[in-house]
Amino acid sequence: MAAMEVDGGDGKPLLERKQAFYRSLDDPFEIRDEKYKGQQYSQIYFMRLHNMRNLIYPLVPKWKPQLPVCTVLGLEEGKECIIVGTIYKHMKLKPSILDEYSKERSTIPLVKPHNFMHPDDHLVLEDESGRVKLGASVLAPSDFVTGIVMALHGKETSDGDFFVQDVLVAGLPPQVERPIISDNKYVVFISGLNVGGSMLNPLQFQLLVDHITGHLGDDREQSMASQIVRVVIAGNSVEVPKGLLSGQMVTPKEQYKIFEPIKELDISLTQLVVAMPVDIMPGTNDPANFSLPQQPLNRCLFPGASTYNTFVSCTNPHSFELDNVQFLGTSGQNIDDLGKYSDAKDKLEFMERTLRWRHLAPTAPNTLGCYPFTDRDPFLIESCPHVYFCGNQDKYETRVIQGPEGQSVRLICIPRFCESGIAIMLNMRNLECHTLSLSTNLDF
């Protein structure tokens, strides 16, 4: 890429934007020409159980040597053993499509709770041979969700439940060693732009674009901006008025209201893309498919930006590497779904759990829409990323977690830009994060 010219001249040296070698690892998330043949979700659950079991079996002898591993059907009362299977969480308040048919309308609450937990929730472990209800104490159902594969040590009780004494999850996957990067290179994360919505202040977004592309500020600001190697937009970039999308005929004037936000986004993206590589991921509100993995936004939506080879439309979840630093992230649907069906002290804890369970979205396909793959479960995390991000969250949070084999991951929750005016800058040299906060508020 040619050096970016900076206004100034007068013998000052031209600032060159740093570059980083990019490689997209989105292959498992692409659907390409998969054909739906009427299959159900049993196939993806089988693949998940099979792959995770093969990861867990080698860990079992080290965890509890001498104990036999058996299937659910092979459980004997009173015999201590280890079973490995998929967790199902039975939740009383979980909305079920069957409720529409079985109960009278009046008993269904009109206001849906944000979190469907209930003290009576219980866990069930399932493998190919059968299911068993999990009893007791060690497992707090509020920490778990349907879809996790784990090993349990315990014994069957007289009433047919499995009394759990200890739990083993697969843990953080192996991590490739982080390369040493000698100079500061930044990646900017933005999410929740909601262009076209009422919450976004267009001037704020324009300020952000100008700052990142180096059109703002003095030499010091510009030299900092020149160290930004990539921008990752993590979902919910447009907000189209929902009322117009209910399937009825749309007048030309309303059609304008639908595509206007996308056109505005394209204009801003073109300004960004001229300056540096941009990855854009689809989110819940974007014009992409509903179920995970969301496919890349179509290039036709961005006639201006897509003419540049620095414009990369990515899947959600998105996995890539920059200068051999591994990144993995989503637009937030997986973490939001965990928040509805389980409890944790903060969103970072949910993110940490997904890494320790080695699965990006364990609640898919149970409560999170997902494509019924037959030959793989693409959400299994095979290698530990160095940076794990999640978009469209309420606030900015970040933490580094450590793994038993020396893995170290920077977790980042990216706040919605339309609400907070905050973008995140990550320094690839030391994986430190700071915020880029923009405000157009004239009151000091």
Add this chain to the structure above:
Amino acid sequence: MASGGDIKGFYRQRKKNTTISGGVTKPSAAASKKKGTVAAKGPSAASVGSGGDPQPPALISHGSLDVDKEYGPEEEVLRLFDMDMKYGPCLGVTRLERWERAARLGLHPPAELEGLLLRHREAGGGGAPAVKLECLWEGRI
């Protein structure tokens, strides 16, 4: 009636005064007489009053009738492969795909099944194949 042109067969059954839908019998003199004979015959005549086709066309909305009450040993082996839990669920994938998936996962499915399925795939339609390419439950669930 999605199972193609079997309306005549359906009406023919009504004329014979046998079951209208699988298993549901109208109490009639004929039925009760049959009950008597069943008692005399013993357990061999298991279904009472249902002399007709066990799978009346009306009930089958898609898929095919299992008109082949006999099936060869090759189909038998494939059905056992379908039912084996080790290789995962059988519904929703063709047998060949399931076999290939099992091979890829290192589960060592019986090698001769692959040959069997490929041969019959190459052979094509032409009449009722001795071996089906889809699993046992395909089209019925």
